[in-house]
Amino acid sequence: MGRPPCCDKIGVKKGPWTPEEDIILVSYIQQNGPGNWRSVPTNTGLLRCSKSCRLRWTNYLRPGIKRGNFTEQEEKMIIHLQALLGNRWAAIASYLPQRTDNDIKNYWNTHLKKKLDKLHEDSDQETHHRHGTSKGCHSSPSSETTMYKGQWERRLQTDIHMAKQALCDALSLDNKSINLPVSSSATTSEKSQSVLPPSTQCTSTYASSAENIARLLPDWMKCSKKSPQTSSESIETTHTRSSLINQQFPSPPSEAYDNSVQFGYSNNLIHNHQKDNYYSNYSNSDVSQSVSPETSRFQDESKPNVENEMAPLSFLEKWLFDEASTQGDLMNMSLEESDDFF
DNA sequence: AATATCCTCAACCGCCGTGTC
DNA sequence: TGACACGGCGGTTGAGGATAT
Numbered sequence: 077m078g079r080p081p082c083c084d085k086i087g088v089k090k091g092p093w094t095p096e097e098d099i100i101l102v103s104y105i106q107q108n109g110p111g112n113w114r115s116v117p118t119n120t121g122l123l124r125c126s127k128s129c130r131l132r133w134t135n136y137l138r139p140g141i142k143r144g145n146f147t148e149q150e151e152k153m154i155i156h157l158q159a160l161l162g163n164r165w166a167a168i169a170s171y172l173p174q175r176t177d178n179d180i181k182n183y184w185n186t187h188l189k190k191k192l193d194k195l196h197e198d199s200d201q202e203t204h205h206r207h208g209t210s211k212g213c214h215s216s217p218s219s220e221t222t223m224y225k226g227q228w229e230r231r232l233q234t235d236i237h238m239a240k241q242a243l244c245d246a247l248s249l250d251n252k253s254i255n256l257p258v259s260s261s262a263t264t265s266e267k268s269q270s271v272l273p274p275s276t277q278c279t280s281t282y283a284s285s286a287e288n289i290a291r292l293l294p295d296w297m298k299c300s301k302k303s304p305q306t307s308s309e310s311i312e313t314t315h316t317r318s319s320l321i322n323q324q325f326p327s328p329p330s331e332a333y334d335n336s337v338q339f340g341y342s343n344n345l346i347h348n349h350q351k352d353n354y355y356s357n358y359s360n361s362d363v364s365q366s367v368s369p370e371t372s373r374f375q376d377e378s379k380p381n382v383e384n385e386m387a388p389l390s391f392l393e394k395w396l397f398d399e400a401s402t403q404g405d406l407m408n409m410s411l412e413e414s415d416d417f418f
Numbered sequence: 419a420a421t422a423t424c425c426t427c428a429a430c431c432g433c434c435g436t437g438t439c
Numbered sequence: 440t441g442a443c444a445c446g447g448c449g450g451t452t453g454a455g456g457a458t459a460t
Contacts, residue, residue, distance in 0.1 A: 092428070092454085114445070130446075131429070166448060181449070182427050 089123040093132055097122055101129055102137050110138075135178045142174035146183055154180055155188060 093101075104120045110133060113126035122129065135141075146154070150172060157168040165177035165184075172180065 090430075111446095126445080127447095128429080134447095135428075163449065177448075178428080185450095186426060 087123060088125045088128075090128075093124075093136075097124070098132070098137060101132060105133060105137075135176045138176075140174060141176060141179075143179070146175075146187075150175070151188065154184060155192065158184060158188075 100120050100122055101116070104116060108119075110130075113130045116122065116126055116129045117124055124132075153172060154168060157171055161167050163181075163184075165181040169175055169177040169180050
């Protein structure tokens with residue numbers, strides 16, 4: 077005898093999630109925590125399969141998710157990590173705590189793959205022009221096979237270093253988030269872009285809902301004394317909109333629903349579904365603030381908690397971290413220095 | 419202005435390892 | 440021990456928006 081079936085396929089809703097469904101799901105997880113997905117549809121009344129609920133939470137509603145444009149450094153990290161780990165998006169995402177594997181996968185497939193293909197084509201042309209001498213540019217199985225041993229070793233070393241760099245970024249507790257300037261040798265345009273707050277770099281109207289949801293969760297606010305301005309700002313904004321929500325959802329299904337309305341993340345959900353510019357109002361806060369201890373609590377489920385606890389480090393992460401601490405000179409090597417390989 | 423084409427990304431599908439009974 | 444469900448992951452799809460013609 078196995079477990080009872082997850083969900084019968086009949087009567088299971090598919091397609092895009094509605095704001096109401098999001099509110100119900102977030103309210104439930106807020107009360108019960110993530111996990112035990114099988115019970116979620118049953119206990120919430122959502123006509124979704126448990127898998128869909130988990131995905132919705134993991135990829136969209138979970139606190140601390142950063143959406144929108146990828147920074148140049150994030151881009152480089154993805155490229156390096158992809159070269160190192162392959163299409164193991166979950167593993168790559170663990171080095172970018174604010175990004176979901178789905179996001180990274182999408183970004184790779186829609187942007188980076190094309191970009192690298194083009195670069196590869198260009199380098200191939202140049203290689204042919206030079207009668208087949210390997211230039212040692214970006215990694216690919218075909219190019220690697222033609223590399224001289226020394227070049228390959230150097231590349232591998234650099235890849236390992238990049239992974240270390242990525243891990244250190246992820247482990248960093250201060251404000252040196254992944255959005256900070258890559259190095260002192262960055263170009264003027266890079267610098268000017270990097271020093272801007274993440275929100276100002278984002279030109280898309282598509283903004284994060286999750287980080288705001290996180291900020292607005294009652295538990296998050298209760299313990300989030302480090303950023304009173306942000307919290308009060310959220311409260312103020314949400315209070316002004318709570319009446320609207322109460323009008324839109326006059327019959328909350330539970331006390332949790334009341335809480336969610338009270339603290340306003342339902343507003344975010346609704347506005348996010350409308351894909352308007354609402355989130356730009358919140359976007360002045362540092363991204364790092366959104367990854368609060370309470371946020372990490374929710375992130376624990378699918379992401380290593382690198383900010384508060386060292387416990388969940390994998391063997392590889394431990395190794396990288398140890399190596400990093402003993403090889404400070406290597407760690408000082410900037411991402412820019414490895415651009416030759418790309 | 420209308421239509422065609424391209425692009426993005428949320429969500430689904432199916433597989434696999436693990437846990438439960 | 441085997442059968443089966445769960446949870447997680449990577450690949451893929453398709454609706455809708457953006458851009459080109």
